[in-house]
Each structure stands twice: as structure tokens, then as C-alpha cells.
Amino acid sequence: MIDPPYPTQEFGPLMKGMVIGGVGILHVFLAQFAIGGGLLLAYLEHLRQRRGEAQLRPFIDSYFQTLVLVSFVLGAVTGVAMWLTTIQVGARTIGLMVDEFHWLWATEWLCFCIEVAAGYTFVRVGARLPDRLRLRLLVTYAVASWLSLFWINGILSWQLTPGAWLQGHGLWDGFFNPTFLPSLIFRTIVAMTLAALVGCLVIATLPAARLRGESADAPARAGAPGDAADDASRRRALVGAVSSFLAPMAAMPLAALWFLRELPEDSRGWVLGGSVAMTMFVTMAAGASAVIGVYASLLLLARRFASRRSALARLTLGGPLAAILLVLAFAATAAGEFVREGARKPYTVRGVLYSSSLTQEEVRELRVTGVAREDPWPLRDAARYPTAELAHGARVVRALCDACHTMKDANGLVHLVSSWGLDQLRHNLAALQHTKAFMPPFAGDARDVEAVVQLLAWERAGAPATWPPPAEPGRLAPADPLPQIRAWLDEAGVEPGGPRGAAAARAEATP
Amino acid sequence: MSALWHAGHGPYLALYLATLALHAVFVSYLVGGTAFVLAAHLARAVRGARGARGDDAPASPLAAQIASWLPLSMGAAITAGVAPLLFLQILYQRAFYTANLLLGPIWGAMIPALVLGFYLLYLHKARPALRPKLVLGLALACFTLVAALWGANHRVMVTPSGWTDAYRGSPLSAYGWSLVFRAPVWLGAMLAQFAAIAAWQARGASRGSRELRALAGTALAGRALSAAGALALGWHAQLATPLAGALLAAIALEASLWVTLASAPSGARRAVATRVYLGLLSGAAALALAAALAVRELPRLAHLRELPASVQRAGGAWLFATFAALALAILAAILRAARRALPAEPAAAAGASDVSPPA
Numbered sequence: 001m002i003d004p005p006y007p008t009q010e011f012g013p014l015m016k017g018m019v020i021g022g023v024g025i026l027h028v029f030l031a032q033f034a035i036g037g038g039l040l041l042a043y044l045e046h047l048r049q050r051r052g053e054a055q056l057r058p059f060i061d062s063y064f065q066t067l068v069l070v071s072f073v074l075g076a077v078t079g080v081a082m083w084l085t086t087i088q089v090g091a092r093t094i095g096l097m098v099d100e101f102h103w104l105w106a107t108e109w110l111c112f113c114i115e116v117a118a119g120y121t122f123v124r125v126g127a128r129l130p131d132r133l134r135l136r137l138l139v140t141y142a143v144a145s146w147l148s149l150f151w152i153n154g155i156l157s158w159q160l161t162p163g164a165w166l167q168g169h170g171l172w173d174g175f176f177n178p179t180f181l182p183s184l185i186f187r188t189i190v191a192m193t194l195a196a197l198v199g200c201l202v203i204a205t206l207p208a209a210r211l212r213g214e215s216a217d218a219p220a221r222a223g224a225p226g227d228a229a230d231d232a233s234r235r236r237a238l239v240g241a242v243s244s245f246l247a248p249m250a251a252m253p254l255a256a257l258w259f260l261r262e263l264p265e266d267s268r269g270w271v272l273g274g275s276v277a278m279t280m281f282v283t284m285a286a287g288a289s290a291v292i293g294v295y296a297s298l299l300l301l302a303r304r305f306a307s308r309r310s311a312l313a314r315l316t317l318g319g320p321l322a323a324i325l326l327v328l329a330f331a332a333t334a335a336g337e338f339v340r341e342g343a344r345k346p347y348t349v350r351g352v353l354y355s356s357s358l359t360q361e362e363v364r365e366l367r368v369t370g371v372a373r374e375d376p377w378p379l380r381d382a383a384r385y386p387t388a389e390l391a392h393g394a395r396v397v398r399a400l401c402d403a404c405h406t407m408k409d410a411n412g413l414v415h416l417v418s419s420w421g422l423d424q425l426r427h428n429l430a431a432l433q434h435t436k437a438f439m440p441p442f443a444g445d446a447r448d449v450e451a452v453v454q455l456l457a458w459e460r461a462g463a464p465a466t467w468p469p470p471a472e473p474g475r476l477a478p479a480d481p482l483p484q485i486r487a488w489l490d491e492a493g494v495e496p497g498g499p500r501g502a503a504a505a506r507a508e509a510t511p
Numbered sequence: 512m513s514a515l516w517h518a519g520h521g522p523y524l525a526l527y528l529a530t531l532a533l534h535a536v537f538v539s540y541l542v543g544g545t546a547f548v549l550a551a552h553l554a555r556a557v558r559g560a561r562g563a564r565g566d567d568a569p570a571s572p573l574a575a576q577i578a579s580w581l582p583l584s585m586g587a588a589i590t591a592g593v594a595p596l597l598f599l600q601i602l603y604q605r606a607f608y609t610a611n612l613l614l615g616p617i618w619g620a621m622i623p624a625l626v627l628g629f630y631l632l633y634l635h636k637a638r639p640a641l642r643p644k645l646v647l648g649l650a651l652a653c654f655t656l657v658a659a660l661w662g663a664n665h666r667v668m669v670t671p672s673g674w675t676d677a678y679r680g681s682p683l684s685a686y687g688w689s690l691v692f693r694a695p696v697w698l699g700a701m702l703a704q705f706a707a708i709a710a711w712q713a714r715g716a717s718r719g720s721r722e723l724r725a726l727a728g729t730a731l732a733g734r735a736l737s738a739a740g741a742l743a744l745g746w747h748a749q750l751a752t753p754l755a756g757a758l759l760a761a762i763a764l765e766a767s768l769w770v771t772l773a774s775a776p777s778g779a780r781r782a783v784a785t786r787v788y789l790g791l792l793s794g795a796a797a798l799a800l801a802a803a804l805a806v807r808e809l810p811r812l813a814h815l816r817e818l819p820a821s822v823q824r825a826g827g828a829w830l831f832a833t834f835a836a837l838a839l840a841i842l843a844a845i846l847r848a849a850r851r852a853l854p855a856e857p858a859a860a861a862g863a864s865d866v867s868p869p870a
Contacts, residue, residue, distance in 0.1 A: 007678045009615045073629040076589045081622040091608040098600045103827030109594045110838040116590045117845045125852035171826035
């Protein structure tokens with residue numbers, strides 16, 4: 001027995017994936033910045049106390065204010081937004097994730113609580129705390145925020161590679177899945193990189209008085225000769241301390257390769273050329289990361305090896321350049337998240353839920369009953385369709401295609417099938433997972449397929465008032481397409497598509 | 512109730528209500544505090560218009576102190592809100608998701624409202640002289656919208672008979688204005704809860720006597736607003752239940768304590784507001800909150816469905832329990848550290864911006 005479907009929402013010309021993508025990328029970016037920021041500040045406070053580098057203190061306090069302003073509420077609110085948007089796009093998927101991992105999510109929430117308590121306490125009274133307590137507070141904040149990444153990373157990577165969980169549904173089998181560790185390492189490096197880049201921005205915008213450790217309330221004094229040079233040197237020293245957080249970027253390619261190796265074969269195939277869009281996004285992420293990595297390497301190497309008088313030793317990471325690199329980092333994050341989401345196709349939870357939010361067993365059942373039979377939701381635009389079959393087609397599209405496609409706008413079905421003939425449409429829909437391996441199998445019966453075919457043809461024809469158009473004189477009436485569609489559906493099966501192996505190709509070639 | 516426990520819902524229901532109560536405390540401080548600070552500015556403007564002590568009069572120290580805590584309370588409220596959101600999804604997944612989807616983009620308006628509200632509060636904290644009435648009024652409008660949306664979500668959840676009409680037309684056409692009428696009930700309750708917390712702050716303020724009277728007025732006005740809202744919704748019909756009785760008793764105790772405090776002579780008011788007295792007042796407010804949440808939840812229990820197998824087999828409860836104990840210990844240590852440093856906070860800094868925008 002399949003639960004009735006949830007009502008669906010439309011977002012105008014945007015496909016739902018774009019909506020959740022927009023919210024998700026912003027949230028991931030902010031959250032990773034918050035995590036890296038915590039690690040960076042704990043490290044710098046440790047450095048300050050161990051080496052007595054007094055100029056670090058005003059920076060640490062200013063940076064924490066940025067962290068609170070940007071990340072504490074905007075990060076938290078976009079996290080909730082992501083949750084609510086996911087419900088709008090794939091209620092069943094988020095429901096399954098909550099069902100399976102709610103205790104881990106609840107544990108992650110405890111980490112948020114510690115993070116917020118430690119963070120606000122530091123902001124509120126950090127300046128008045130003794131060094132020992134300051135460091136403890138920052139370490140607590142850093143550990144709690146990194147642990148929140150630890151928990152959510154396991155849940156998100158489970159969606160892509162559930163691993164041994166598929167056999168026994170064991171919590172830890174799912175959590176410590178094949179991409180858990182490479183993904184965790186990769187995200188930690190990204191978090192550190194973002195923290196360092198934002199740090200350079202903060203250093204560039206820190207007023208000179210703050211930089212010298214003077215109180216913000218102190219009366220401004222005239223700049224003494226040499227002050228500017230001193231300030232520049234202070235800023236360079238700070239950039240030097242902060243930029244050490246860029247060093248782990250050296251391990252980023254290894255983590256990425258490890259992640260790629262752990263991907264299922266078909267997903268890896270799309271990322272590495274099988275899907276032009278995904279390959280392009282991977283290239284964009286890698287390219288943007290490489291630009292940041294190259295500059296970071298130059299900066300670190302120059303600081304380590306260049307003689308004090310050489311021009312290289314003066315290499316720094318000023319505000320404008322840090323801002324440009326941050327934009328690149330955002331682009332890399334966006335592209336990376338797109339790839340991570342895309343690589344899951346045709347699933348939202350690999351091996352469990354297809355992107356149509358249906359299990360394989362449910363697809364099998366719907367092949368018999370039809371997909372729209374249990375749908376309790378009326379069509380909002382029912383009056384638009386001149387025939388019952390077209391209205392039925394609209395319900396099928398709403399149930400099966402709506403999560404990723406619009407009719408005529410972003411990723412529009414009409415555009416995607418614009419050059420296909422009617423029989424080609426029938427075949428390609430019935431054998432959908434073989435037409436495109438990242439599509440799920442069609443989850444309906446032959447009537448559903450034909451209704452969608454007619455709907456698409458009608459939309460393509462400009463939605464005329466009568467349908468089908470009158471037959472041309474002298475042409476035979478078309479034969480009933482349903483038996484052929486049924487045969488195609490049976491042949492396609494309900495399993496995912498994926499690349500056909502050499503053995504299957506040989507078998508097909510044998511007469 | 513024991514049947515619920517045996518069906519597996521009990522632990523989730525208990526955690527839901529406990530974390531929701533925690534969330535409600537922070538939200539109450541946020542919303543009630545914003546309203547209180549706004550009212551202080553409005554009162555000052557009225558005094559100014561009458562030619563009496565106007566805008567040059569010193570601002571209420573308590574209002575300034577509260578304003579400085581508002582952004583923090585918002586961060587805490589949002590963080591505390593994550594847990595009830597999680598447990599709500601376990602208990603009422605289908606109904607909750609359906610209500611989310613039916614409210615759709617209107618529901619999504621909560622996110623920009625929260626972001627805008629937060630930055631407005633920060634703006635007020637950093638630049639208190641910058642059009643405070645407008646800034647605080649806008650922030651309060653944002654929070655009222657969020658409260659109305661949650662009320663609407665609850666109403667849609669527990670009224671499936673309207674789902675089809677709401678989908679075909681709009682939630683407003685299906686449910687009418689009763690969709691947003693829940694908001695005044697909760698906003699009023701938030702004012703009362705806020706006053707119970709802020710009374711502790713007023714006790715230490717230099718003009719605590721006047722501040723305590725203002726807080727009493729806030730709490731009583733809040734309870735009156737809630738009562739009016741409940742009457743308008745016809746909730747008085749449900750007063751016969753024992754839980755509703757407990758709620759009314761707690762509110763009556765709380766209100767009588769406020770009235771006693773407000774009617775005490777100005778010079779003696781701070782002496783009345785002893786730790787024990789405020790403890791009693793806070794206890795009554797906490798009881799009222801607990802009873803209100805239970806009264807709110809009771810009708811919704813009819814919409815509980817059998818927990819899916821995936822929830823029943825989900826592991827990790829022991830991990831959560833261990834982490835919860837650890838987290839409590841860490842939070843206690845953090846609070847201890849904060850308390851040790853807070854008394855040293857200069858009085859002048861109370862209203863000043865200690866979290867100014869980054870340079």
C-alpha cells in the first residue's frame with residue numbers, strides 16, 4: 001500500500017532543484033565558514049598565548065564579531081530554510097532521513113547549542129576573561145562546530161553512498177558510509193580555506209587603531225611617521241598567521257580523488273564526462289579551487305623560503321584579492337554541491353528512493369495501478385485542459401516529473417522533448433531509465449505514459465482548444481499505442497538504468 | 512498517555528514538549544523584549560510631544576539593557592527551535608509536511624522575515640539613536656508574521672478537512688482569517704513570559720521600581736490579549752479539561768503576583784520583589800507555559816499515526832542521551848564562566864553595543 005502523495009508546490013519558472021540549490025549553497029558556504037572560523041580562532045588564540053603575539057587579540061575579537069553577525073543567525077536561519085525548502089521539494093526524502101537519523105540530528109542540535117552558548121559568551125564577556133578561559137571557550141566553540149559538520153556529513157553522504165546500510169539498515173553502517181571520510185576531510189579543508197580568506201578580509205578592513213590594540217573609544221591621534229609602515233607590517237604578520245590555514249588545501253586534490261574513487265561507478269561516469277553539465281561543474285569547482293590553491297602555495301612558500309628583502313616576501317593577501325578568492329570559493333562550493341546532488345541521480349537516497357520519491361517496489365506496483373489513482377489533490381488549472389486524458393497527463397507529470405522539471409521553463413519538459421516524434425516519446429518515456437541513465441524508471445502504467453505523451457504534444461502544439469487535432473484527409477486513424485507501450489514498459493523493468501556492460505551489449509548483438 | 516508511550520510516541524512527545532518550552536522561553540524574551548523596548552521608545556516620544564521629559568530624558572535603563580540582549584536571544588531562539596522542529600517531524604510527519612506544502616511560499620516568507628528581524632535588532636543595538644521606533648516596529652512586525660505563520664501551520668495541520676480546498680484555492684480561502692487568529696493568543700503569552708524573565712533584570716536596575724511596574728503592565732496586558740484572542744477563537748469551550756484548569760490557575764497566580772507587585776508603593780516595590788517572590792512569579796509563568804503547551808498539544812494527538820518502522824528501528828538514542836548529559840555539563844561550565852565575568856560588566860556598557868558591526 002503506497003501512501004497518497006503530498007501536495008506539490010510550483011515556483012514559477014524555477015525548477016525546484018534551483019530553489020533548494022540556491023538556499024543550500026548559501027547555507028553550506030556560511031556553515032563551513034562558521035566551522036573554519038572556529039578552528040582558526042582557537043588556533044590563533046593558542047598562538048597568541050604561547051608566543052605572546054599581542055596583535056592577534058584585536059583581530060580575534062573582530063573576527064568573532066563577523067562570525068556572529070554573519071553566521072550565527074544567517075547560517076542558522078538558512079539551515080532551517082534548507083530544511084523547509086527540502087520539504088517543499090522532496091518531503092518523502094527528508095522524511096526518510098529524519099526517520100533514520102533523528103537521534104544523530106538531535107545530537108547535532110546539542111552541538112549547535114554548545115556552539116551558540118560558547119560563541120555568544122565569548123562575544124559578550126570574552127574580553128574580560130582570563131587567557132585560560134578564553135582559549136577553553138574558543139576550543140569548545142571550535143570542537144562543537146566541527147562536530148556539527150561531523151554529524152551532518154555522515155547523513156548527507158549516506159544519501160549518495162548508503163553502503164552496508166542497504167543490507168541491514170544499521171545506523172553506523174549508514175553513517176560511516178564509503179564517502180563519509182573523504183567528504184569530511186574535504187569539507188574540513190574547505191572550511192579552513194574559507195575561514196582564512198574571510199580572515200584576510202577582516203584584517204584588511206580592521207581600523208589602524210584596532211590593529212594597534214587601542215580601544216575603539218580612545219581619542220584619535222595624529223599618525224606618527226612610520227605608523228603606516230608599521231600598520232602594513234602588522235597586517236602582513238596577521239595575514240601570515242591566518243594564511244597558514246590555507247596550507248591544508250594541498251591535501252584537497254587527494255580528498256577529491258578519494259571521494260571520486262568511492263562514488264558508485266555510474267555516478268563517477270557522469271562526473272567524469274558522462275554528463276556534460278556535471279563535468280563542467282566539476283571542472284569549475286576544480287579550477288576555482290586550483291586558483292585559490294596556487295595563490296595560497298605562493299604565499300606560503302614565499303613566507304617560508306623567500307629572503308626578507310625579496311619582492312616575494314612582500315606577497316600578501318589583501319582585502320580585494322581575498323574578496324575575489326572568496327567569490328571563487330563560493331563558485332567552487334556551488335559547483336561542488338551541484339555535483340554532489342547530481343551524482344545521486346536517479347536516486348535521492350541511493351538504492352532506496354528514486355528522484356521521483358518512490359521505491360523500486362512502489363514503481364512496480366504503480367506500473368499496475370497507475371500513478372494518479374490515489375492522488376487526492378485536484379488540478380489547480382483543470383479548466384485549461386480540453387480532454388480528460390490531458391488532465392490525467394498533467395496529474396502524472398505533477399506526480400513524477402515535478403520534482404526536477406517544469407513544463408516550459410527551467411529544465412522544461414517541452415524543450416527536452418521538442419524534437420521527438422510521438423512514438424519516440426512513447427518509447428523514451430516507457431524506457432525512461434534507459435533513455436537517460438540518470439532518470440528513474442517511469443512509475444505508471446501504459447495509460448499514464450500515453451497521457452503524458454499527449455500532454456507534451458499538446459503543449460508543444462501551443463495548447464490548442466481541441467485535441468487531438470483532426471486527422472488529415474486520406475490518413476489512417478492511428479493504431480492503439482497502449483499494447484506497444486506496455487511491452488516497452490515490461491522490457492524496461494523497474495530497475496535503474498545505468499551503463500550497459502559489455503556482456504549485455506554482446507548478448508544484444510547476438511542474432 | 513501510557514498507550515502513547517507504549518506505541519513509541521512517548522519519548523518523542525516528551526522531548527518535543529521539553530524542547531518547545533525551551534524555545535518558547537527564548538522566543539518570548541525576543542518578541543516580548545522587542546515590544547517592550549518599542550513601547551519604551553513610544554512612551555518617550557509621547558512624553559516629548561506633551562512637552563514633559565522628552566527625547567532628551569534618559570532612556571529606560573532596563574529597555575536599553577534588554578535591547579542589548581535581543582540579538583543574542585534571537586540566536587538562542589532559532590537554535591533552540593531546531594529540536595522541536597525535528598521531533599515534530601517524527602510525530603506528525605505527514606500532517607506537518609502537508610501543511611508546509613499547502614502554505615507554500617507564504618510559509619517560506621518566514622525565512623526573510625527572520626533574517627530581516629535579526630539584522631534590524633542588530634542595527635538597533637549598534638545604532639540605538641537611528642529611528643528606533645521604525646527599526647523596532649519593523650522587527651516586531653517580522654516576528655509577528657513568523658508567529659502568525661506558525662499558528663497558521665498548526666491550524667492547517669490539525670484541520671485536514673480543509674486541505675483539498677486549500678490546495679485548490681489558497682489556505683486563506685479554505686480556512687478564513689481563523690488561520691492567523693491564533694497569533695494574538697501566543698503573542699500575549701510571550702509578553703507575560705518575557706516580563707517574568709525581565710523582572711530579574713529589573714531587580715538589579717537602578718530604577719527597578721518603575722521598571723517593575725512597567726513589566727507588570729506588560730505581563731497583564733499580555734494575558735489580557737491572550738484571553739481576548741482565545742475568546743475570539745471560541746476556546747473557552749475547552750476550559751472544562753483539567754489541563755485547562757491548571758493553565759488558568761497558573762495564570763491567575765501569576766497575575767495576582769504581578770498585581771500585588773504593581774500596587775505596592777513605589778518605594779517598597781523593590782523590597783517586595785525578593786528572590787523568593789520573583790522565583791514564585793517565574794514558577795507560575797513556567798507552569799502556565801507548560802500547561803499551555805500541553806493544552807495546545809492535546810487535540811493534535813488525534814493526528815498521531817503509527818511510527819514507521821524506520822523510526823522504530825533507528826539507533827542512536829543512547830548517543831543522544833550521552834551527548835545531552837555532556838552538553839548540559841559544558842553549558843553549565845560556560846554559564847559559570849559568563850557569570851564570573853558578567854558582574855564586572857560596567858553599567859554604561861549595558862546599553863552599549865558590545866557586538867558592533869565589523870569594522
